[in-house]
Structures are given as structure tokens and as C-alpha cells.
Amino acid sequence: MTALIVAIDGPAGAGKSTVSRRLARALGYRYVDTGAMYRVIGVLAADAGLDLADAEALANLCDRTTIDFVDRDEQVRALANGRDVSATIRTPAASQQASKVSTVPIVRERLVAKQRALGASGGVVMEGRDIGTVVFPEAPVKIFLEASARERARRRAMELNGTAGDAAVETMASELAERDARDRGRVHSPLRPAADAVIVDTTDQTIDEVVQTLEALVNRCAAALASQK
Numbered sequence: 001m002t003a004l005i006v007a008i009d010g011p012a013g014a015g016k017s018t019v020s021r022r023l024a025r026a027l028g029y030r031y032v033d034t035g036a037m038y039r040v041i042g043v044l045a046a047d048a049g050l051d052l053a054d055a056e057a058l059a060n061l062c063d064r065t066t067i068d069f070v071d072r073d074e075q076v077r078a079l080a081n082g083r084d085v086s087a088t089i090r091t092p093a094a095s096q097q098a099s100k101v102s103t104v105p106i107v108r109e110r111l112v113a114k115q116r117a118l119g120a121s122g123g124v125v126m127e128g129r130d131i132g133t134v135v136f137p138e139a140p141v142k143i144f145l146e147a148s149a150r151e152r153a154r155r156r157a158m159e160l161n162g163t164a165g166d167a168a169v170e171t172m173a174s175e176l177a178e179r180d181a182r183d184r185g186r187v188h189s190p191l192r193p194a195a196d197a198v199i200v201d202t203t204d205q206t207i208d209e210v211v212q213t214l215e216a217l218v219n220r221c222a223a224a225l226a227s228q229k
Helices: 016-027 034-047 055-063 092-101 105-119 131-135 149-161 166-185 207-227
Strands: 005-009 030-033 067-072 075-080 124-128 141-146 198-201
Touching: 005 016, 005 131, 005 207, 016 030, 016 124, 016 207, 030 034, 030 067, 030 075, 030 105, 034 055, 034 067, 034 075, 034 092, 034 105, 034 124, 055 105, 092 166, 105 124, 105 131, 124 131, 131 141, 141 207, 149 166, 198 207
Parallel strands: 005 124, 005 141, 030 124, 141 198
Antiparallel strands: 067 075
16 A cells, blocks of 8 residues: 655644554554654753854754664654654753754754655655645655643643643643744744644544544545556
């Protein structure tokens, strides 16, 4: 069956990463987390003491950084120049750093080129915020995951803090609102669904339910394309 490019977009907490990883395994596809790529650049820039708005310095950093994803022990690990940075890039600080560097046009240009290279041969599930609109607008399967603001905050609080108490959820809701405003309001590659994306609300669905829905969607598309050949 035809190996496709599957583009999955959506805001933080909508379930992109978990669903995309599971879907990639179910399909036997490669998984690429483009948000992690921005996190890598944000973290490396902060560690180097770079101004997160310095376009030239960030462009140079992108050019000399190799980013890849590998399966290890049932987990997808993010590698920066061969070094495992999976834990480092999953902190709240890394999230904010990623959101800031992603507003710099030259960073998006450099990382989009890397993303296109990673997915060019197909057989890939690529998740992020502009995959279906900018990175692979020609992808045959475009999905936009969303969830209620409260549920997104609850999920992120559980993921980062291991608790979903009212205080933790309120704090996370505030952070997500700030990030959403940046992601949706930026001039270059704002967060929005592609015109032909399938929008899936994950608020009241289990991970298994969402993955099954998306797997069926991809298989239908692959079968339809194969029948046209």
C-alpha cells in the first residue's frame, strides 16, 4: 500500500505527540516531532547565552545542529548532534524557549527545510503546528487535533507535574494561553488548520479511539490512491 505523508497539527495539549507516536507505530511509519526541533534550538540557544530574537545567531545554530528521532526501548528519543536531549527539551522553560525562537522567520525557514528532508520519501507521521499548511501542504492526509482549553491544561499539568489539581491546571492554562497567542498571532506560519484538514476534537476521546480513527483515515486514503494507479 502507498506510503503517505501524514500531517498532524494542533495546539499543545491536544494529544498530538502521543497520538502521532502511536499512529506511526501502528502504520509502520517514521515519526517526526517538529515541535521538538524548535525545542532543541531554543534550549541550545539559551544554553549558549544567545538572544532568542537574534536571527543571525539562531540561523547559524540551526545550520550546525543535526536533529533526528530514533526508537529506543519503546520510546522515541530526540537527538541533537547525536546527543539524547529528550528530557532536557520537555521542561516548561524549554516550551517557552521553543515558542519564542519559532517566531523568528529564519529559524522556521531552516527547520522547515530539515523537516521536508526527513519526510520527503513518505511513510512518515509528522506532527507540529504548520505541517499541513507550510511544511507539506500537498500531504494527502492532513489532521488538526484540538481539545477544550481546560482539558489541554489538565493533560499538560499531568504530563509535566504528575498532578492535575486546580492550582496546577490554572497555572498551565495561563501558560498555554500565552503560548497559543504567540502561535496563532505570529506573521509567519501561524497555528491554524489547513483548509482541507480533518478536524478531530480529542476532549472526550481516549488515545486508542483517536488512533483508531486516524489509522482508518490513513488506510482509506492509501487504498484510494493505490486504486488510481
